[in-house]
Amino acid sequence: MTVVTAGRIRSELRAMRRRRKPLSFFRRLYDLSDTALYVGMAGGLVTEAVIKTRAVPALSVPPTPHTAASVSWMAVALAVAAVAAFGQALLAVGPIWAGAAAQTWILASPVDRRSALLPTFVRTLVIAGIGGALLAGGLTAIYPPWQVNLPWTATAGFLLAVFLVGFTVDSQARGLVHRVFPVLLGVAVLLGGVVALQLDVPNLALPVRNAPLLAILAVPSIVLGYRALSQLHRGALSAGGDLVQAAAVTSAWLDPSHVSAALVLRRARRIGRVRSVRLRGSRSFAFVLADIARLRRYPAAVAVWAALLPVPFFAAVSLPPIAVGPVQLLAAYLAADRLAGGLRTIAGSAALRRSLGGTDASLKVIHLVLPAVGAIVWCALTSFALPLAPSVTVVISAAGAVLVVYAMATRPPMDYGGGGAIFETGFGAVPVNLIRQLLRGPALLVGLGALQLIAAH
């Protein structure tokens, strides 16, 4: 029997793609320059916004003085939370995954599994490494004392991300369900609690300058991941495919509901069987009980709600006082949104609304109770972090968070069909639906953030 190598199949696939869709060098160059133009425009706009923002006198005011210890604890908390989030995200997509076509046509053949998956592994290492460097760099940007170590921080981010890829590929191959990342998130919240409560604690140091130490961790992890490639079965490789496809549709259609729907479905399949709660009482009471049952079922939602509590306190340590209010608003929205699973489901399903009776408005309002309570409690707990006009700021944050949660959960899905009107701008056509999506989402949040700035000024 002739043994076909993975390399041979890859070169054959490349040749087939070239034959089917021949692209000249100049065409590729044109596509690349097109992308570079848009990236350059976006980068320019961001740079201009940063420069103008830094020039605003109110934003040049230094943060409220804090002890060096609380600053260092915040740094460690952020780093630990970033590692936890990064690792969890890698596990969510695999991190090694294969689409349906690859599974059916390549992985079902007697081609060596490790060789077939090696390019994906290398690609994942590179992308995750760059992502880790950017994430670490981004955290540096909001934490001024780190700026002196930007290259080191980025290097540390790269090496940590590479380490996490190898570690998670090994877990994927062995089918391990890791609690390490949720535990790390819990540790980060505890560390953040020290900052929030301003406890008298000793200074903490991060080994961000110790790249050799991180490299020593990363190299064996890569070897571990490489060895695990041959153990990855098709079931393990298919797990992340639906999520990656949903993410691709989301980015192409600018509609995040695809990813959230895929995540909800995956979570439901993972849980499978639950202990049913006894719903009782009036119609409204039963809906609220069902919403609470959701939280008991998905404690991660409450964990994220709690994990966001230190964020305004971190902002108070690292940002100008006037910026703390908008940060509280953004974090309050993110926290309340975790409790809005019922609202999103009911708003997105006409069939469910039909079967449950009553008016659409009453169904949506009932399902807003839990997110509203969550937003109010969250804002009350974080109000101690607000250095300026705390009473007005906290009211805007709580009401604004509820408003944005409702607006985003109930906005209609993006419609690119014939019914969607097009608005012609000087830079090209923009679907009116897209403008509506922005107005009922990020733009509303930005507007409320501006209101916070005015109130605190």
Added chain:
Amino acid sequence: MLRVDGLTRGFSGRLVLHELSFELAPGEGAAVVGPNGSGKTTLLRCVAGTDVPDAGRITLNGFPVSETSPDTRAAMACVLDDVDFFPDLSVGEHLALCALAHGRPADVVEAVLAELGIVEQRDQLPATLSSGQRRRLALASCFVRPRSLLVLDEPEQRLDVEGRAWLASRLNAEKANGGSVLMASHDPDLIEAVADVYIEVGL
């Protein structure tokens, strides 16, 4: 009483339903019959209010049908092609919520679960059900709540032989209790057992 008068619906210039009229009295069953693509589902969607006719009038108990109207929702229980469930509530919780939302005690759930043969699935989330079990859950969500009209699009789908026989007797019981049944079906046995009125479309 469901009354459809002069219902017309077309898509992209192709007329699917043309001036269709019929009445369905309490205790009657109607079967919408016709080949694939003849407009059976379109008719049911128009009756349920999820599609808007180009012309004609549909009333239920004297009031115009509107999908968002609480009156329509209280009177009509549907299993159409857009059937959906809360992904994070168990089968039992979903049915209890359906019952309580319509002012009926949740005690009714156990009997309906047993009747539909999904007692063992009570604590499962809908995503883990088989397609047949999902179909049974969809039907169960109609039976746990009060209604005067059942609108069912191919309810026999994904049911085994025993399930189809049960469905026929259940729909006849529905009629005997004064409810009306409007269904599209390809199952001649089910149609013969349940239908008092035949609505032929696409012929």
